[in-house]
Amino acid sequence: MTRHHHHHDLAHHHPTVHRTRLGQWAWTCTCGGASCRTARLTWHQVMVEALLHSMTIAP
Known part of the structure; x- marks a missing residue:
């Protein structure tokens, strides 16, 4: 069986929209960044x- 290895891109941010x-x-990001909550x-x-x-x- 072939195993797939995922190489995580640590150089860029990975925000998610919800x-x-x-x-x-x-949107929020694991770096702590987020979209404006008041708009x-x-x-x-x-x-x-x-x-x-x-x-x-x-960073």
Whole structure:
């Protein structure tokens, strides 16, 4: 059986997009970064923000 090994990219951020308890869209990252919680953003706006964050180099 072939085993697949996943190489984690540690150089970039990996945010995830999700719905909040209030039904709003948001993104969070394991680095502690997150989308603005006070603005009501569309799914598309949050996805673009998350993609921009993912292109930055992790410290």
